[in-house]
Amino acid sequence: MTNSIAEIEQSECMLVVGSNTTEAHPVLALRMKKAMRGGAKLLVVDPRKTWLAERADVHLQIKPGTDIPLMNAIANVIISEDLHNKQYVESLTEGFDEMKLAAAEWPVERAAATCEVDAGDIRKAARLYAAYKHAGIYYTLGITEHVCGVDNVRSLSNLALITGHLGYEATGVNPLRGQNNVQGCNDMGNNPVYLPGYQEVADGAAREKFSAAWGQQVSEIPGRRLDQMLDGLHDESIKAFFVMGEDPIVSEPNVEHVHVGFKKLELLISQDIFLNETAKIYADVVFPATCFAEKEGTFTNSERRVQRVRKAVDAPGEARTDLQIIFDLAKELGHDWGKAQPSKVWDEFARLSPNFSGINYARIEESGIQWPCPDVSHPGTKFLHEGAPIRGKGRLYPLDHIKPWEEADDDYPLTLSTGRTLYHYNAATQTLRNEGHREKQPKSFVEISAEDARELNIADKEEIVVQSRRGSIVSWAKVSEKVRKGVIWMPMHYAEASVNILTGDGKDLKVGTPEYKLCAVRLHKP
Template sequence: MTNSIDEIAGADFILAIGTNTTESHPIISLKAKKARRSGATLVVVDPRRTEMAELANVHMQLKSGSDIALLNAMANVIIEEEIWNKDFVANRTEDFEALKATVAKYTPEYAEKITGINAKTIREVARGYAQAKNATILYTMGITQHICGTHNVFAVANLAMLCGHIGKESSGVNPLRGQNNVQGACDMGALPNVYTGYQAVTVDDNRAKFAKAWNVAELPAQPGLTVGDMLDKAGTGEVKGMYIMGENPVLSDPDSNHVVHALKKLDFLVVQDIFLTETAALADVVLPAASFAEKDGTFSNTERRVQRVRKAIDPVGNARADWQIICAVSTAMGYPMHYASTADIFDEIASLTPSYAGISYSRLEQGGIQWPCPNADHPGTTYLHKDTFSRGLGKFNPVEYIPPAEIPDTEYPLVLSTGRRHFHYHTGTMTQRTGALELHYGTEYLEISQADAATLGVADGDNVRVLSRRGQVEVMARVTDVVPKGLVFTSFHFPAVAINKLTNPAKDPVAKIPELKVCAVKVEKAC
């Protein structure tokens, strides 16, 4: 997030796009509700009529995958009516003319044909966002899990810069992370192209710095593979072994039949996890990891806040903290790792990572600190880009709308989208072992519109078969007005409804994120 969670409550305009905030981020949604009670305008852009949409002043129920057309149309209105922040654009950005030329054709009337949103509504929302004192954009994987996910984010950033709603309080571009330490994992270089703090592996000085710290002669200059690329190469036999930590791709990744095939083709698979997941069941070796309550360390949350995690109990059975397992494996493989504690590891992180340089365990004892924190006297940064962007001027990146990789046809006439439910988490690895949540919400269902249900002869509670070009699952139907005609929706939490057998592995060519939010399916009543 460019800004902080608390700042959401101070916004007077909130554009929530591709985020089911009340279910996926209930604590953050409290800030949006507080802003709404204080008079803020809340606009929700979502194909489904979620609880968040029910709270909104305006619900823009767009067609799945048409976000760029909508965002470009809003930019078109703002430029056409000359209500953009001229001072901010002139002094803090570049390539405005390129953006202006690209969005010229995206009139609200043109966008209405693509998005299904009334042109008048597009104009009203664009004016409201541009003329607000403090406007914030919230988004999640409804924006990123598309073949144009990177370009969706560009379109969001274009809109924020166009109106000067960045670099100040209660504004900004704010992706809400889906898990408790996703931000921290990325900060620590758990990406194929960077070291800690997003220091590129392709930069000679970065490689030299880390090679010296790790006492090795040299480090590879070539970025590694993404998760999807690894699985693809495992399927073709190019990758022979894999080490999976805290991830359950058999249920969470698209086209999961292919995932299972790829993992079974490996010569050797290691899984490190706290439970025997569906992925761990395929492993040659399972390494039992400690849960958050059984280990020390830090988490970095969605607002860039680094916080201490303190061990409450000793690890149960043979479980160990992840860092201890990694050190033991590395040492056994010939590269000794002899850290004495997580504090030692964090000191190394701070010494190599400019954005973490001023953070230490002793400071974190007093409370969390938001990076960048460049030195020990720095209080941390509540919001980014106050006076300048990291590259100097903010760059407009004009983008064009492209349709999803797979659109409905006569054989597969419906769009399937997936997401989260309030009572469960990710692939259910933890939340379906509580003895409580699974009793309250123990069975998954497929949301289907009344019109589609009537056409198919499906009643509420019927078992239906959902089929795509990649597989099929059976699930109970929930006839509802939450989804519009032509769209069906369910979660990926339930192993019994392994919905990612159906989803499309087509990837965004830049970030390599799969298009989990749109695939073509057909639904039929199960016998």
């Protein structure tokens, strides 16, 4: 997030795109609710009628996968009606003319037809977003999990830059992180092209710094992204897979294909708190690890705040902390790193990563600090891009519509989208083990519009088969006003109705993020 969570209360206008915030980030949504209570305008872009969408000033219930035409059209309205911030654009951005030309390819009426929304609503949304000073954008995986995920994000940053809506309270571009330490996991360099602290593997000086600190030469060969690792299973260029706290055969798309790859592996090591599905079938070695309540360390939240995690109870049996396991394995591999002390590990990271150097355990004992925080006298950073974009000039991108990997057709006439509910979490290894949450939402369901249900002669709560070109699963119909005609929606939480049996091989063309948010399916009776 470029902004802080508490700032959301100061919003005058919020543009929420592809985020069912009240279910996926319920506590952050409370700040939005408060802003709404105070009169803030709410613009929601979502194929589903979410809690926020129902209460929005404008709900653009777009056809899935048409975000860029919509954002281009909004940019178009803002520019053609002279609502853009000319001074900001002139002095603090680059690429305006090209971007403007590309956006001009999407007049409101054309976008309205492609996105299947009302042209008047597009104009209204554009005018509201441009009109207010404190206008922030909030998005999640509804934006990123597409073949054009990166460009979708750019289409949003275009809007922020042409209006100058960046660099002060409640105003910026804010991805809401889906998991407790998504932010930190990236910050720490668990990325094939970034070393810790976003220092590039391609940067020789950065490699030298880490090589010197670790006493071992860091390879200059860029690593593989997760999707490329999975590809490597198939062509057998990947022989060993170390999987920490993940369950790829549940969480990766096109599961049947993933199975084929895993069968070819020579070695799978799994480190987890439960015996997950991947480990059950494929692991050669399983390390019993500890959950968050059993260890010391830090998580970094969506607003870049590094906060202390503390041990409340002992791990069960012989389970060891994740850090201890990695230190033990390092030793077994011939490298004695000494005692596994979280604070020392943090200090090593912070020393090598300038944007984090000012953060240490003593400073975050009472409350967390938001990076960038370059030295110990720095208070941390509430919002980014103050005064000007960090890179000097904000880059505007010329963008065009990119069609999804798979669109509905005569054989598979419905578009399936997937996501999280309020009561469960991802593969639900934790929440389905809670009686109350299991009872509240015990099994998979398929949200379907009344119109589609009628046409297909499907009754509410009826057992149905959902089939895609990859496979099929059994679930239960939930006739709902949340979804539009032609679109169905399923939660991703249920192993017995794993939606990733259905999802396809589409992935972002630039960074490989899977297109979980849509694939073509059909429904039939069992």
